[in-house]
Amino acid sequence: MKQRLNIASDTRINALLCSSAAVLLAACGAAGAASAQTTAHVYTMTGAASKDFALTGYDTNPLAGAGSLNGAIASAAAGAAGAQPRLLASVATANPSSSAVTTATTEVTQLYQSLLGRAPDAAGLAYWSQAVASGVPLSAVEAAIRSSAEYISLHNTAGSTVTVPATPYNYYVSPTGSDTAAGTKAAPFKTLARAAKAATRAGTTVWVAPGTYAGGIKTTYSGTSSARIYWVSTTKWGAKVVPPASSTNNNAWDNRGNYVSIIGFDVDGTNSGSGTKWTHGIYTGGSYGMIADNHIHNVAKSVACTSAGGSAIGVDSYYHGVMTDVIGNVVNDIGPAGCTYVQGIYFSTSGTIKNNLVYRVGAVAIHLWHDATNVIITNNTAAASNFGMVIGGGDFYHTSAGANNIFVANNIVYDNKYGISEQGVTGKQNVYKNNLIYKNTTYNTSLRNGLVATATVGSDPLFKGYSRTAAAPDFHLTTSSPAIGRGTATNAYPTDLDGKARNATTGYDIGAYQH
Known part of the structure; x- marks a missing residue:
């Protein structure tokens, strides 16, 4: 990490020594x-x-x-x-x-x-x-x-693992703003929906101040590979997205744009108003997206368990979306208990799933299905759910090749009914290595095509404060954890869920947190 200090020291220029x-x-x-x-x-x-x-x-x-x-x-x-x-x-x-x-x-x-x-x-x-x-x-x-x-x-949200670069266009949103304002820092918008109408150009950042905002929004505009569109909570989890008083959508955030990043929001589905209840947190049907550093929780807890399904984070290929990164999110308390249709992180395309903490999900903590292929899944912690991970393809949209070239490493899959399970159509190029898989009551691992998981750690991860029912279990590793130093550097994210650097000297740890 770089720190910079700029100093004007010429006494002939204002006699000023500036340390800031x-x-x-x-x-x-x-x-x-x-x-x-x-x-x-x-x-x-x-x-x-x-x-x-x-x-x-x-x-x-x-x-x-x-x-x-x-x-x-x-x-x-x-x-x-x-x-x-x-x-x-x-x-x-x-x-x-x-x-x-x-x-x-x-x-x-x-x-x-x-x-x-x-x-x-x-x-x-x-x-x-x-x-x-x-x-x-x-x-x-x-x-x-x-x-x-x-x-x-402006550009580094507190606690964020993602740095937002400067963009030529910037809009601001605040609970004290007005939707008739210009959307500038001095005159911010009031709602996310108004900002969604303004953020139409590639190279735009929408800065959202701490506060509570009605969800059910839809973003449709696209950035480019060199000029993304960023939506950023200026304080990590400070901007809270909640159900509106009367909901007409079943999701908190529906993104259809390409090259869009959604960073640092708290999506809380606890208190549903009237109308349609949320079954989806953040959904994207676009390509080259990023969903990072968000907290999505208490979504679809009281909905009927039907095949319509739902998820906290949904990355979809239905609209031909490809290559989205899901990094550093906390997902918990999703779906009715035991309902097999509401997922934690649901992927049906290509991309990466790294450094996420997912627990207490009615169905699967991390689920690949439909057209999912070429996905890297590293350094996640999946616990207290029905399934830890399901890797597979089926109910295809655009292809029938199945889930292949899936790299699964450095994950903790602990205390679920099922651990890691290949289902549906899967390929022979999937890799499972350096995962800690333990205390999944029905089975820990079920792979296909003769595949064998390697360098698996089969021991209690020894979290600092784990409980299936605690409001906020502590999934950090104790100094005695067998997950310490047992991971691989391959495809590991450079920091952990807290933004702490992964340590190549002492070894890469397994799970979302580096000790």
């Missing part, structure tokens, strides 16, 4: 720009623990003498033994031409809009335009903005 990019952008204004007659130095500093600091100094020798960057380096690098600055660029800052300033002003304004979704403040614009016109790399401005508290709060 937020301060730098807000406080370093035209007065400093007007007197910038020296040399701009742009440094990066690397050291132990992969700490990386970008240092921007404006004086003739920013690393020497009192009041220089040395003090800031020592402070910033505390704990990073051996950290050394490396000069990236040195640029003489003479008085630039008016045309150069005009061009730089346009570039800086566009950068602010792209990264922060707003115009720059006057002081920041004047300062950076003068610096860029004098030869300071635009990348230095970008580094400063990216290290600001404002950027971090």
Whole structure:
């Protein structure tokens, strides 16, 4: 993980030592720009623990003498033994031409809009335009903005395992907003449904503030491979999606767009109003989607158990969707107990299922069916359900090849009625390795086509606080867990469900959490 610190140290520029990019952008204004007659130095500093600091100094020798960057380096690098600055660029800052300033002003304004979704403040614009016109790399401005508290709060949800890149178009939603507003940060929308009508362009992010929002929405617009559409709860699980007072849909969120990411929401089906009850949490029929870091719970608990089915997360090939990633979600208390039709994570296409915690599901915690093929399933924890996993194909939409090229590794499948089960049509290229499969009362593993699971751990995972009935069981591993260091690096996600790095030195752990 990179940390960046941007410092203006030239006493001839405002006599200001800024230890925060937020301060730098807000406080370093035209007065400093007007007197910038020296040399701009742009440094990066690397050291132990992969700490990386970008240092921007404006004086003739920013690393020497009192009041220089040395003090800031020592402070910033505390704990990073051996950290050394490396000069990236040195640029003489003479008085630039008016045309150069005009061009730089346009570039800086566009950068602010792209990264922060707003115009720059006057002081920041004047300062950076003068610096860029004098030869300071635009990348230095970008580094400063990216290290600001404002950027971090926008682009990294607390506790999230997914980082959202800057997008050219941004809309905002808040419980205190208005659907007649412009959808800007200063004038946000009030509802997800209104934002869904506005987020029509590739390269759009919808930032949703903490609060409660009516679900039953449908998103249909698509991004592209280089410009996705992102829906982001600015605080992980802070934006709660609940049934409306009168529901006309059986789902919380129906996405049909391609290249759409849905990140960090709490989908809570506990309190149904009148009308149609939810049987689906987040459903996507699009391609190249991502459903990450969400909490989907108490969905379809009181519905009739019928073959119409349902799921907390549904990834569907019916509309020819392919390659969606389901990463880092918590799914629990889904469907009527013992109902075989309501699933946890239900996949009928290609993609990945990684780092998810799924428990207390009436049917199957993780279920592949219909046209599912080419799916990677790693580092999930599936417990206290009817089935832990079902891998198979049947009731086909567009193909009859069956579930093949399925890679199942590093998963904990524990305390279900059935463990891992191949059913329907399956292929010979499926791989099952390094899974902990234990205490599934009917059987632990049932594979087809002569396949054999390898490197299986058949022991209690020794969770920190597990109970089938506890409101929030603790599925973290104790230090005695046999899951520690018994996984494989192949297809493992780089972090665990908490965002903690998987540890190649001590070994990859099995399950959703790295100890």
